[in-house]
Amino acid sequence: MEFSRAKMKEMIKGQGDKRVSQESAETLGQILETFAGDVAEEAIAIAREDGRKTIRKEDVKEALK
Numbered sequence: 001m002e003f004s005r006a007k008m009k010e011m012i013k014g015q016g017d018k019r020v021s022q023e024s025a026e027t028l029g030q031i032l033e034t035f036a037g038d039v040a041e042e043a044i045a046i047a048r049e050d051g052r053k054t055i056r057k058e059d060v061k062e063a064l065k
Helices: 005-013 022-051 059-061
Strands: none
Touching: 005 022, 022 059
């Protein structure tokens, strides 16, 4: 999964009225991708512990705690 630079720039700009470099947008995308992967792994573990194959919304929310 890859976050687009344009979307990352839009996200950063939405937080303030500053210019955004390509590098900062790429770095944010990489960090979010790593974070999302970690959350997904934890959600999978939670579902597995409950004996389910399907990841539910609740699993993802629990993974964030």
